[in-house]
Amino acid sequence: MAKQFKSLHPTKFYRDYLNQDIRPDGRLVSKFRPVIINIGSIATADGSALVRIGKTTVICGIKAELCPPKPEKPNEGFLICNVELPPLCSSKFRPGPPSDLAQITTRFVADLILNSGCINLKDLCIVKEKLVWCLYADIICLDHDGCIIDACLLVLLTALKTVRLPVVQYDAAIDKKTIDASVKKCLNIYNTPVSTTYAMFEDKIITDPTTEEEEISSGLLTVVVKDKELCSIHKPGGSPLSEEKLYECINETVNHADLLITLINTAVSECNDDNKNC
Amino acid sequence: MPTDNKRIAGPEDSISYRLFKETSNESVLSKINNLKNNIRSDGRKTNEQRKIFLKCGVVSQAKGSAYFEVDNTKLIVSVYDPREIPKKTDYSLKGELFCIFKYAPFSCPNRRGHQQDAEEKQHSAIMKRALESAVCRHEFPNFQVDVYVLVLENDGSALSGAITAAGIALAQAGIPMYDTITSATLAIQGSTKLLDPTLEEEALCTIATHKSDTETGYDSHGIIVLAILSTHEQISEFYQLGNLNLDTLNESISILMNATKEIVPLVEKCLVDYVNKTFKANGQS
Amino acid sequence: MTKPLICVPGQRLCILDKTHESGQGTYERQGYIYSSLAGVVDVVDKDGVKVVEVQSTGEQTLVPTQGDIVTAQVTILTQDFCKCVIKCIGNTVLSRTYRGILRREDVCATDKDRVQIYKSYRPGDVILARVLPITEAHTYNLSTAENELGVVIAHSEHGYPMVPISWTQMQCTKMYTKELRKVAKVVPENMNTKT
Numbered sequence: 001m002a003k004q005f006k007s008l009h010p011t012k013f014y015r016d017y018l019n020q021d022i023r024p025d026g027r028l029v030s031k032f033r034p035v036i037i038n039i040g041s042i043a044t045a046d047g048s049a050l051v052r053i054g055k056t057t058v059i060c061g062i063k064a065e066l067c068p069p070k071p072e073k074p075n076e077g078f079l080i081c082n083v084e085l086p087p088l089c090s091s092k093f094r095p096g097p098p099s100d101l102a103q104i105t106t107r108f109v110a111d112l113i114l115n116s117g118c119i120n121l122k123d124l125c126i127v128k129e130k131l132v133w134c135l136y137a138d139i140i141c142l143d144h145d146g147c148i149i150d151a152c153l154l155v156l157l158t159a160l161k162t163v164r165l166p167v168v169q170y171d172a173a174i175d176k177k178t179i180d181a182s183v184k185k186c187l188n189i190y191n192t193p194v195s196t197t198y199a200m201f202e203d204k205i206i207t208d209p210t211t212e213e214e215e216i217s218s219g220l221l222t223v224v225v226k227d228k229e230l231c232s233i234h235k236p237g238g239s240p241l242s243e244e245k246l247y248e249c250i251n252e253t254v255n256h257a258d259l260l261i262t263l264i265n266t267a268v269s270e271c272n273d274d275n276k277n278c
Numbered sequence: 279m280p281t282d283n284k285r286i287a288g289p290e291d292s293i294s295y296r297l298f299k300e301t302s303n304e305s306v307l308s309k310i311n312n313l314k315n316n317i318r319s320d321g322r323k324t325n326e327q328r329k330i331f332l333k334c335g336v337v338s339q340a341k342g343s344a345y346f347e348v349d350n351t352k353l354i355v356s357v358y359d360p361r362e363i364p365k366k367t368d369y370s371l372k373g374e375l376f377c378i379f380k381y382a383p384f385s386c387p388n389r390r391g392h393q394q395d396a397e398e399k400q401h402s403a404i405m406k407r408a409l410e411s412a413v414c415r416h417e418f419p420n421f422q423v424d425v426y427v428l429v430l431e432n433d434g435s436a437l438s439g440a441i442t443a444a445g446i447a448l449a450q451a452g453i454p455m456y457d458t459i460t461s462a463t464l465a466i467q468g469s470t471k472l473l474d475p476t477l478e479e480e481a482l483c484t485i486a487t488h489k490s491d492t493e494t495g496y497d498s499h500g501i502i503v504l505a506i507l508s509t510h511e512q513i514s515e516f517y518q519l520g521n522l523n524l525d526t527l528n529e530s531i532s533i534l535m536n537a538t539k540e541i542v543p544l545v546e547k548c549l550v551d552y553v554n555k556t557f558k559a560n561g562q563s
Numbered sequence: 564m565t566k567p568l569i570c571v572p573g574q575r576l577c578i579l580d581k582t583h584e585s586g587q588g589t590y591e592r593q594g595y596i597y598s599s600l601a602g603v604v605d606v607v608d609k610d611g612v613k614v615v616e617v618q619s620t621g622e623q624t625l626v627p628t629q630g631d632i633v634t635a636q637v638t639i640l641t642q643d644f645c646k647c648v649i650k651c652i653g654n655t656v657l658s659r660t661y662r663g664i665l666r667r668e669d670v671c672a673t674d675k676d677r678v679q680i681y682k683s684y685r686p687g688d689v690i691l692a693r694v695l696p697i698t699e700a701h702t703y704n705l706s707t708a709e710n711e712l713g714v715v716i717a718h719s720e721h722g723y724p725m726v727p728i729s730w731t732q733m734q735c736t737k738m739y740t741k742e743l744r745k746v747a748k749v750v751p752e753n754m755n756t757k758t
Contacts, residue, residue, distance in 0.1 A: 003656045008636060008689050008716070042431050043350055045384040055338040059430060061384025067292035080288040084392065086380070088356045088426035090339040091659060095378055095424075098284045110286055134292040138383040138392075140428065142354060143337045166295060177298040211339070341624065341658060359659035360626050362701045369697070412572075414590065414599055418626045420697075449572050452624040454599040456590065457573030509573040509597070549571045549601040556620035557567050557603060 010216050018204055025210065032196070032208045032256060035154070037267040039162050046135075047163030047187075049267075051155040054210065055145040057089075058152055060159040062137045066168070066177065069125065069132040077124020081110050081137035083152050090144035090211070101148075108234060109139070109152050112224060116193045116231050119160060123188050127170045131177070135163065146210040147197045149222050149234065154194060154260060161268045163187045193231045194260045195224040196253045200239050205249065221246075223253040285392055294388050310482055314468045320476065325533055327462070327474040330541065332443070332548045334450045342451025344548075346443035348474065350433035355443040357451040360421035373418035377405040379427045379440060386432050387477075401437050408441050408461065408505040408515035414454035423453055434476040435463040441505050441515070442541060449549055457507035458545050459514060462537035464504070464530055466522065468497045471530055473537050475501070484520060498522045504534040508542045511535075568604040573597060576604060576615055584609075588617030625652050627661055627694045627703050632712075635663050635705065637688045643667050645684050647692075649703065662702045665692060669706040670745055682731075683745040689716035691747050713747035 006013045006024075017024050027033070033054030042048035045061035069076060085102040087093045098106070113119065124133040137159065139152050164184035170177050199209035199217035206213055214220060219238015224231040230250060235241070281287065316324050328348040337343035340356035347353075363374060379401040381390045394402070409425065425447070427440045438461035445459035465475035465483035472479050486496045500520015506513055513531075522530075570576065576596045577583055585591045586607065588600040598604070602619040627633055627649055634651040644667060648660040670678045684690065691712045692705035707713045717725050719735035719742055727746040728734045734741050 004634070004651055004654075007650045007656045008634070041352075042384055043433075044387055044431050048384065057337075059382075061382060061430075063384050063389045064295060065288075065292040065389065066295050066298075067289045070289075078289060078292075080286055082285050082392070086426065086428060087358075087378070087424065088340075088354070088428050089337065091358050095376075095426075097282075103284050106286060134288055136288055136383065136389060140382055142428070144339055168295065168298075177295075179295050179298045181299055341622065359624060359657070361659060362661075366701075369699075418624075420701075421626055449601045450621065452600060452602075452619040452621060454588070454590075455572035456592075456597070456599065458571055507573065509575065510592075546571050550569050553567075553569045553601055553603065553620050557569075560620060 010212070014201065014213070014216055018201065023206070023213070029204060030207045030252065035260065035263060037154070037158055037263055039158060039267050039271050046165065047159045047161075049155050049158035049162060051151050051158065053147055053151050053154075053208070055143055056141075056147055056151050057143040058139055058141050058148070058155045060137060060139045060152075060155040062135055062159050062163050064163070064165055065134045065136065066126075066131060067134045068130060069128075073121075074129040075125045075132075076121040077132035078134040079113065079119060079121065079124070079137065080134065081113060081139065081156060082106050083109055083148075084138065084140045085144065085148070086140065089141040092144070092211075104236075105148055105152060108149060109156060112153065112193060112232055113156065116191060116224075116226055118157065118189055118191045118193060118226070120188065120190065126168050127172060130172055131168070131170050133165060144211060146212075146214050147208055150195045150197050150208075153224070154264070157189070157192050157194070158264050158267060160187060161189050161264065162271055191226045192261050192264060193224050193226040194257045195222050195232075196249075196256055197222045198249050200241065205245055207252065221249060223250050225250070225253050225257050228254055228257075282392070296387060306482070306485070307487075309478075310467060310485065310487055313472065313479065313482055314470050316470055318472065319478065324471060325473045325537075327537060327540065330544055332446065332544055334446050334548050334552050340447075340451075342447040342449070342453070344443040344446040344450070346439045348433075348435065348439060349476070350431055351436055351439055352430040353427060353436060353440055353443060354430060355425065355427050355440060355447045357426075357444070357447040357453065358424045359451075360418040360423050363420065363422045366420075369420060371419050372415040373413075373420065374415070374422040375406050375410050375413060375425060376422045377402045377409065377425045377427070377444075379405055379429075379437075381429045381432060381436075385429045401440070404437065404503070404515060404517050405441055405444060409444055409448065409459065411512070411514040412445065412455050412457055412459040412507055413448060414456060417454045423448070423451075432477060434478075434480045435474050437461075437517075438463040438503050438505070441503075442545065446545055446548055450552055457509050457512075458542060458549075459505055459507055460538040460541040460545060461503060461505040461515075462534050462541065464502045464534050464537075465500075466502070466520070466526060466530065467499050469526075471526070471533055473533060486521065496521060498526055502530055502534065504531065504538065506535065506538045508539065569602070570598040570604050570617060571601050572599055576617075582611070582613055584612050584614045586614040586616035588619065589615055622658065623655050625655055625657070627652055627663075629694055629696050631694045633663070633692055633694060633703075633705070634715075635690055635692055637665075637684045637686050637690060640680055640684065640686060642680065645680055647690065647705070649705075663692070663694075663705045664702050665690075665705045665707065669695070669704070669708055672708040672710075682743040684714065685717065685742075685744075687718060688714050688744070690714050707745060707747070710748045713745040715747050715749060717742075717744055 036052040038050040047062040083106040199206045200219040222234040331347040342357040441461035503517040505515040635647040639646040695704040723737040725733040
C-alpha cells in the first residue's frame with residue numbers, strides 16, 4: 001500500500017516520514033549520502049573520474065587538444081566544460097537538444113570554475129600567440145538521483161587533478177609540432193571548490209536530497225565553498241529562506257567540504273603513486 | 279554547420295595532439311601482415327574472445343539497465359517504461375523500440391561531437407532491427423520502449439556489446455521477450471578471422487589489401503556483426519561491412535554462432551542473479 | 564520458503580498439451596511453452612488444467628488494456644469530459660503515468676443526460692475507473708459507470724480530507740461542509756482475494 005500512497009500523495013507521504021525525523025531512505029534530515037570516487041577509468045581520455053553520491057553517478061572525461069589562442073588573450077588556453085544529462089540517466093529527460101537543467105548546470109559549473117580561480121588558463125599556454133592547450137571536459141550523468149551540481153563539481157575537480165599533458169615542442173618558423181608522450185606533466189590546481197545542496201520542505205531543511213526529495217521540495221539551495229571561503233550560493237527561486245538557516249547551511253557545507261577534499265586528494269594521490277611505480 | 283547555442287562550444291580549429299605523436303616504426307602494412315599471419319597484438323588466439331563483465335541494474339532511475347565491459351570497451355545501457363510514440367496519431371497494433379546509440383565525447387582516440395553523427399545513427403538503426411525481433415511487441419501496442427546506449431570507452435566490438443547488454447536491460451525491465459539475445463563481432467582480413475576485434479584491429483580490417491604483390495584483385499576484408507536469439511537459433515541481425523567472398527561467409531557465420539553461444543551462459547547468470555536478489559527482497563518485505 | 568524455479572526469456576518450460584496451458588509471462592511456439600520474462604515459474608491449477616505462468620520479481624512493466632481497473636488522479640475539468648493521469652493498474656504502481664479521459668456519458672450508469680462533470684469530480688480527486696476499448700492513440704477512455712467505481716480519495720475546498728456520506732455527497736472532516744461527488748463503493752480488500 002505504501003507505494004500506492006506515495007504515488008498518489010507524495011507530499012503527504014513525505015511529511016509523515018519527516019514528522020518522525022527520518023527520511024524514506026532511512027537517513028536523518030541532516031545526513032549526507034556516502035560518496036565514492038574512482039579515477040582514471042577511461043584510458044582514451046587524458047584525465048577522467050567517476051563520482052557517486054548515493055545513487056547519483058556522474059563521469060567526467062577530459063580530452064586535451066591543441067589550438068591557436070584567441071587574439072585578445074594570446075597567452076591563455078581554454079577549458080571547455082559541458083554537463084550532459086542524457087535521457088539514459090533519468091526518465092525526466094527526452095532525447096534531443098540539452099534540457100534546461102543541463103544548460104543551467106553547464107553554465108553554473110563553467111562560471112564557477114572560472115571565478116574560483118582553481119585553474120589558471122595561462123598555465124595552458126604553450127607558445128604565446130601561437131599554440132595553447134584546449135581542455136574539453138565532458139561531464140555525463142549516468143544516474144540522476146539528485147544533487148547533480150555537487151556531483152559535477154566533484155567529478156570535474158577530481159578529473160582535472162588527474163590530467164596528464166604530454167610535452168610539446170613547437171617550431172614556430174615551420175609550424176611544426178612534436179609531441180613527446182613519454183614525459184607527462186600534471187596541471188596546477190590552486191584550490192578545490194566543493195558544494196552541497198539542500199532542499200527546503202515546509203519548515204525543514206533537508207541535506208543532500210534525492211530526486212524525489214528535490215521534486216517535492218519548495219526550493220533548492222546549493223552552497224559552494226573553497227578553503228573555508230564562500231565561493232557561490234545558488235538558490236533558483238523557491239520559498240524564502242531565513243538568514244539563520246542560510247548560515248547553518250553554510251557552516252554545514254564548510255564542515256562537509258573537508259571530508260570531500262580529503263576524499264579527492266586520497267583518490268588522486270593513490271593514482272599518482274601507481275604512476276610512479278610503473 | 280548550425281551553431282549549438284545550448285552548449286559551450288570550444289575553439290573551432292582545435293586538433294588532437296595525438297596527430298603529432300612520433301609514430302612508431304611499424305607501418306600499417308606490416309601490422310596487416312602480422313594479422314594475416316594470425317598474430318594479434320594482445321596475444322590472443324584468432325577465435326578467442328576477451329573476458330566479458332556483465333552487470334544489470336546499474337542505473338537506479340531506469341526500469342532496466344546493464345553495464346558491459348570487455349577489456350577497455352565499456353558501455354552502459356538503460357531501458358525505460360513504454361511511452362507514447364511522439365508525433366504519431368494512428369493506432370498501431372505493435373509497439374516500437376527506440377534506440378539511441380551514442381559514443382561519449384571522450385570515448386574514442388579522437389573527440390566525438392555531442393550530437394549523434396552518421397555512424398552512431400546507423401548503429402542505432404542496427405540495434406533497433408536486432409532487438410525488435412526479440413521483443414514481444416504486441417504486448418505494448420501503440421507505445422515505444424526507449425533503449426539508450428552510452429559507450430564510455432571504445433576499444434572495438436562496441437556495437438555487439440551494446441546489443442547483448444540491451445537484451446539484458448530489456449529483460450530486467452520486464453519487457454516480454456521471445457528469447458535472450460547475444461551478439462558478437464568478427465573482423466576479417468584476407469583469410470584471417472579475428473573474433474572480438476579491438477579498435478585497432480577493426481581499423482586494420484577495414485583497409486583493402488591486395489591478395490599478393492602480383493595480383494591486382496582485393497582480398498576479402500571487413501567486419502561482421504551478428505546477433506542471435508539463442509534458444510531458437512535464429513539470426514536477428516546480420517550486419518556486414520567491407521568485401522567478402524562467399525566461402526568465407528559460411529565459416530564466419532559458424533565462428534560467430536559459436537561465439538554468441540559462449541556469451542549466453544553469462545547473460546543467463548546475470549539475469550538469474552538479479553531474479554534471485556529481487557525474489558529474496560520480495561520475501562523479506 | 565521453497566526454492567524458486569527461476570527462468571529467463573526464451574527458456575523452454577514444458578510441452579504444450581491438454582493438461583498444460585500457457586499463462587501470463589509465457590508464449591507458445593511449436594508445441595512448447597516458453598518463458599517471455601526473467602522471473603519465477605508459477606503453476607496454477609485451473610479446472611484440472613495446469614496454467615504455467617512466469618511472475619517477474621522486479622517491477623512489472625504494464626500498459627493499460629481494455630477492462631483493467633486503474634487508479635487515476637483528475638487534472639482538468641471541462642463541460643464534456645475530465646482529464647486524468649493513470650497512476651496504478653490494479654495493484655501495480657506505474658513508474659510512468661499515462662493519460663486518461665473520462666467523458667460525461669461514462670460517469671454514471673443511470674441518468675446519463677443529467678450528469679454534470681463538476682458535480683462529480685474535482686481536480687486532485689483520486690478515482691477508480693475501468694479502461695474502455697481504445698479508439699485513440701495516446702489517451703485511454705475511462706468509465707466510472709459502476710457502483711464500485713468513482714471517487715475514493717478527495718479533499719474539500721479547504722484542503723481537508725473528506726469522507727463519503729452518500730452516493731453523491733462527501734463531507735469535509737474538519738469544516739463539515741458537503742460537496743458533490745460520484746462516490747465509489749469501496750469493496751474491502753479481503754473480499755477481492757476470496758472471489
